[in-house]
Amino acid sequence: MRKIILLPFCFLFIFCSNQIKLNKGKDIDIIFPLKHIDTQSTEATKEIIKNNTNNTYIIDPLGFYGKSFVLENGKVLDPYLYFKSGYYSRNDRSCYEDLIILKPFQTIHHSIIFDKNNRAVYRYTKSNNYEEIIKSVHNRYNVTILGCESYVKVLEARGYKVLEDSIVAKIPLQP
Numbered sequence: 001m002r003k004i005i006l007l008p009f010c011f012l013f014i015f016c017s018n019q020i021k022l023n024k025g026k027d028i029d030i031i032f033p034l035k036h037i038d039t040q041s042t043e044a045t046k047e048i049i050k051n052n053t054n055n056t057y058i059i060d061p062l063g064f065y066g067k068s069f070v071l072e073n074g075k076v077l078d079p080y081l082y083f084k085s086g087y088y089s090r091n092d093r094s095c096y097e098d099l100i101i102l103k104p105f106q107t108i109h110h111s112i113i114f115d116k117n118n119r120a121v122y123r124y125t126k127s128n129n130y131e132e133i134i135k136s137v138h139n140r141y142n143v144t145i146l147g148c149e150s151y152v153k154v155l156e157a158r159g160y161k162v163l164e165d166s167i168v169a170k171i172p173l174q175p
Contacts (some may be wrong), residue, residue, distance in 0.1 A: 018033075018034065018035045019031050019034075019035075020032040020034075020035070020169060021169075022047070022114065022134070022167045022169045023165045023167050023168075024166050024167075024168055025165040025166075026052065027051070027052055027055070027057075028050065028057060028059070028163055029049070029050040029052060030047055030048070030167065031049075032045070032171060033046070033047065033048055033109075035172065036171065037172070037173050037174065038174050039122075039124055039130075039173050040174075040175070046109040046110055047111065049107070049108050049109075049112075050106075050107040051105055051106050052105070053104060054104040055104060056101060056102065056103050056104060056158075057100075057102045057160065057161050057163050058101060058143065058152060058155055058156075058160050058161065058162045059100040059112075059138070059163045060098065060100070060142065060143040060146075061098065061100060062098065062112075062113055062116055063116070063138045063139075063142040063143045064113060064114055064116060064137065064138045064142070065115065065116050065137060065142050066117060066134070066135045066136030066167070067115070067117065067135050068118040068120075068132060068133060068134045068136070069132075070122050070131070070133070071131045071132075072128050072129070072130055077122055077130070079121060080121050080122055081121045082121065083121060085119055088146055089146060089147050090146050090147035090148055091147065095148035095151040096151065098148075099143070099148065099151070101160065114134045114167055115134055115135075115167070116136075116142075117136075124173070124175035125175065129172075130172070130173035131170050132170070132171045132173055133169075134168070134169045134170075134171070135166070135168050136166065137165075137166045137167075138163050138164070138165050139164050140152070140162040140164070143162055
């Protein structure tokens, strides 16, 4: 009987220990589903976004802005270069397509950009240890900075709330 109870507990521990909660708030959980970021991968990771309330939230996957950097063996790594980014402006259709509407107690899998300001490119060496430090904020201003002001107003009139939260995380990198 003990083995039967212990086995599901072990699977639960393994599953949960390979995930990293990214955001500070409790109403919404944003979870990175892996134990590290693979720097060689070209596939987008879909984060787990879970609404723990009976409110409907508006989340912009491009709406997190802040400061991020990489540590190499515990010291700040200078970027190799910065990539340029053009101006992205949204119309009503792209707002409808881009913004996440998270219903009460809903859980979804969706890619988000942890820090839209981060445009650094780094060089990695397999023998070193790397971590990405992320500090960013999601709020109404950041959601509407690329457009969507009128769309967000319509949603807020229906009782939806814009997520007011921050990401403060340290994620190991695998070169």
